[in-house]
Amino acid sequence: MHIAVVGTGYVGLVTGTCFSEFGVDVTCVDIDQSKIDLLNSGGIPIYEPGLDALIAKNVKEGRLTFTTDMKSAIGKSLVIFIAVGTPPLPDGSADLSYIESVAGCIARHMNGYKVIVNKSTVPVGTGQWVKGIVQKNQAEQHRFSVVSNPEFLREGSAIEDFLRPDRVVIGAEDPEAVAIMKDLYAPLYLIETPIVITNIESAELIKYASNAFLAAKISFINEIAQICDRVHADVHHVAKGMGLDRRIGSKFLHPGPGFGGSCFPKDTHAIVDVAKKAGYDFKIVRSAIAVNAQQRQTAFDKIQAAAGDLAGKTVAVLGLSFKPNTDDMRDAPSVDIIRMIQKNGGLVKAYDPVAMDNAGALMEAVTFCHDTYETAKDADALVFMTEWNQFRNLDLDRLKKIMKQPVIVDLRNIYDRGKLEKMGFTYTAVGR
Numbered sequence: 001m002h003i004a005v006v007g008t009g010y011v012g013l014v015t016g017t018c019f020s021e022f023g024v025d026v027t028c029v030d031i032d033q034s035k036i037d038l039l040n041s042g043g044i045p046i047y048e049p050g051l052d053a054l055i056a057k058n059v060k061e062g063r064l065t066f067t068t069d070m071k072s073a074i075g076k077s078l079v080i081f082i083a084v085g086t087p088p089l090p091d092g093s094a095d096l097s098y099i100e101s102v103a104g105c106i107a108r109h110m111n112g113y114k115v116i117v118n119k120s121t122v123p124v125g126t127g128q129w130v131k132g133i134v135q136k137n138q139a140e141q142h143r144f145s146v147v148s149n150p151e152f153l154r155e156g157s158a159i160e161d162f163l164r165p166d167r168v169v170i171g172a173e174d175p176e177a178v179a180i181m182k183d184l185y186a187p188l189y190l191i192e193t194p195i196v197i198t199n200i201e202s203a204e205l206i207k208y209a210s211n212a213f214l215a216a217k218i219s220f221i222n223e224i225a226q227i228c229d230r231v232h233a234d235v236h237h238v239a240k241g242m243g244l245d246r247r248i249g250s251k252f253l254h255p256g257p258g259f260g261g262s263c264f265p266k267d268t269h270a271i272v273d274v275a276k277k278a279g280y281d282f283k284i285v286r287s288a289i290a291v292n293a294q295q296r297q298t299a300f301d302k303i304q305a306a307a308g309d310l311a312g313k314t315v316a317v318l319g320l321s322f323k324p325n326t327d328d329m330r331d332a333p334s335v336d337i338i339r340m341i342q343k344n345g346g347l348v349k350a351y352d353p354v355a356m357d358n359a360g361a362l363m364e365a366v367t368f369c370h371d372t373y374e375t376a377k378d379a380d381a382l383v384f385m386t387e388w389n390q391f392r393n394l395d396l397d398r399l400k401k402i403m404k405q406p407v408i409v410d411l412r413n414i415y416d417r418g419k420l421e422k423m424g425f426t427y428t429a430v431g432r
């Protein structure tokens, strides 16, 4: 089978590469010529562990190609995945202009029956809307099916998530499209991956509902951490005690500076908007969003309380990406928290293993350093912003010697309070 994946970002590139790994012929398409040139010259536009090797292997074996030529990609493909961005508009709703443009383009270049699959995260009703756009813009009349196949991969472990997902969701109206999609995902049957077959609207809602639920779980534990801070309880023990209950589960019970990234912030706003347009006020998700904003402020308050008046002080920030193992800076808590430090007169030095190029475009007057110790040198406070593994086992004696004040604000709870306090650090954590 030959397929096209339109949009070669975090989702499209992983999707295209992994399907080629399944043995499918894949053309990845993007409008960004520089991205396609980079991929064609053996480079890779994002940081995702293991992706470079998998791309190289499948390119070499002739199953994976990159182009900006939509017409030829559509012409030779039975299935066309749409994996373009759906960023938030100022009112919180999803910007569907990229989807609209791709749908129109597919319609104009169709040369036979096509299965048009929405992999982007989209509001309920988008599948039917795409159907209308294709019908209206077809240059020649051809049959087609629209499918919703939302993606659940996590940046940082995207390949593993794609090749061994918890489930695959297929929302479709006709059995022919379902059969083709099942065929495409056939390698996952061998590892008994559950496949949820439903209508388009339910599939679209499954994605938003899943992300909103996980975001609410993070906000929930962040509120528990707020209570822990006030009642002398340890949020890690509370989370462990809760998480061992299988109805609750231990995942997503880690307090911190709040959720960020390209999905949870925009998808929570988008599902609130979907609900509002359907005449319903989604109160739990609205609260999860409000708690998340408050958590960034709380993180800053902790830094200020630990370092004292920030005017003229140097704050060293370790980790900038919204989570480890990615260079994605979209809606990273670090951006807001660093801005608050600077607004209060603080100077910021920062280090991140892979996200500094992307961070540079979003931050001003930050001194980017080459490693942890250069960052910590002469700092009045050291903040653990992202829990990269390499920050978990630092030379604490060395840190203490090079810092101006031995003040640590551990927004990810990666260090042990007892040990640090015994060494003479002033240690602040979240909910402990």
Ligand SMILES: NC(=O)c1ccc[n+]([C@@H]2O[C@H](COP(=O)([O-])OP(=O)(O)OC[C@H]3O[C@@H](n4cnc5c(N)ncnc54)[C@H](O)[C@@H]3O)[C@@H](O)[C@H]2O)c1
Pocket: 006, 007, 008, 009, 010, 011, 012, 029, 030, 031, 032, 035, 083, 084, 085, 086, 098, 101, 102, 119, 120, 121, 122, 151, 152, 153, 154, 155, 262, 263
């Ligand atoms: N990033 C994630 O972890 C993740 C996980 C699950 C779902 N999603 C969803 O998947 C979708 C894509 O997210 P992403 O993070 O991969 O976005 P991204 O911004 O990394 O990539 C989008 C790509 O689409 C390209 N594009 C835009 N318009 C185009 C057009 N008309 N033709 C061809 N290419 C075009 C852009 O140049 C870009 O390379 C979003 O809806 C997102 O919510 C993302």
